[in-house]
Amino acid sequence: MDIASLAGVLFGMFCIGFGAFMTVNFSPEALFRLFINGPSIFITLGGTVASTLIHYPLPQVLSIIPITKNIFTTTSETPTQAIEILVSLAEKARREGLLSLESDVEMQENDFLKKGIQLVIDGTDPELVREIMEIELEYLEERHKVGVGLYEAMSYYAPAFGMIGTLIGLIAMLDKLGGDVALIGPMMAVALVTTLYGSVFANFICLPISGKLKVRSLEEMTLKQVMIQGIICIQEGNNPRIVRQKLMSFLAPKLRRELEAAEAAGERRAA
Numbered sequence: 001m002d003i004a005s006l007a008g009v010l011f012g013m014f015c016i017g018f019g020a021f022m023t024v025n026f027s028p029e030a031l032f033r034l035f036i037n038g039p040s041i042f043i044t045l046g047g048t049v050a051s052t053l054i055h056y057p058l059p060q061v062l063s064i065i066p067i068t069k070n071i072f073t074t075t076s077e078t079p080t081q082a083i084e085i086l087v088s089l090a091e092k093a094r095r096e097g098l099l100s101l102e103s104d105v106e107m108q109e110n111d112f113l114k115k116g117i118q119l120v121i122d123g124t125d126p127e128l129v130r131e132i133m134e135i136e137l138e139y140l141e142e143r144h145k146v147g148v149g150l151y152e153a154m155s156y157y158a159p160a161f162g163m164i165g166t167l168i169g170l171i172a173m174l175d176k177l178g179g180d181v182a183l184i185g186p187m188m189a190v191a192l193v194t195t196l197y198g199s200v201f202a203n204f205i206c207l208p209i210s211g212k213l214k215v216r217s218l219e220e221m222t223l224k225q226v227m228i229q230g231i232i233c234i235q236e237g238n239n240p241r242i243v244r245q246k247l248m249s250f251l252a253p254k255l256r257r258e259l260e261a262a263e264a265a266g267e268r269r270a271a
Helices: 002-025 028-035 040-055 060-061 064-072 079-096 100-106 112-122 125-175 181-233 242-246 253-270
Strands: none
Touching: 002 028, 002 064, 002 181, 028 181, 040 060, 040 125, 040 181, 060 064, 060 125, 064 079, 064 125, 064 181, 079 100, 079 112, 079 181, 079 242, 079 253, 100 112, 100 181, 112 125, 112 181, 181 242, 242 253
C-alpha cells in the first residue's frame, strides 16, 4: 500500500470538505443543499466519461480500473535489489559458465529478468538480446502512456463540462429574471457548483493520478534498464565488480553512496 497516495486522498477530501463546511457556518443542511447537486454531477462526470469514450477505444477506457490500482500499490522490486541479483548471477556465470544459470531462471520472480537470462543461456547474440528486451521495454512504455493519457484527457474535459454546466445554469437563471428575483441567488449557486465539480475532478483526481502513473512508469523503466544492462554484462563475462559499478550508475547519488557503504562494510566483515 502506498501510504502517500492514501494520505493525500484522505487529507485532500478533509480539506475540501471542512472548507466547504466552514463556509456554510457548520450547517450540514446548507452544506448538502449548496454543494451536492445531481444535475451538476451528471453533466460534469457524465460529459467527461462520454468524451473519454470518444477519445479512446472502449478496451482502453475499461482498463482504467486496474490502472488506477497502481497508485495505491508499491512494488517490492527496486533497482538496488536487481543489482544485487545481477551481480550474484555475474559471479556464478564467471565462476561456472553461463549454462550454470539455468537453475536460477525459474527462481526469478520478475518475468522480464527471467526472459533475459534465458536468452543468454540459449546463446543468443548480445545485440539481439538487447534489441529484444528494448523492444519489450518500448511497448511497456507505450502501454503506460495509455493510462497517463486517459487521466490527462479527463483532466482537460472535466473543467470544460463544468463550464458547460455553469452555462446551462446561467441560461436557466436568466430565463427567470422577469419572475421571482429570490430564485436568482440559489440558481446562480447551482450554476457555479458545476464549475467546482469540474475543477475538483480535474485537479484533485485526474492530474494527481496521471502524475503518479508517470512516476510509477519511470520507476519500472529504470528497473528494467538496469536488468538489460546487467544481463548484457553477464553475457559479456564482465567482472562482477565492474557489473556492479556499471549498474550503480542508474541509481541516485544517495542510493549509490549507501550501496557502496554497505559493500565496503561487507568486505571488511569478510576480511
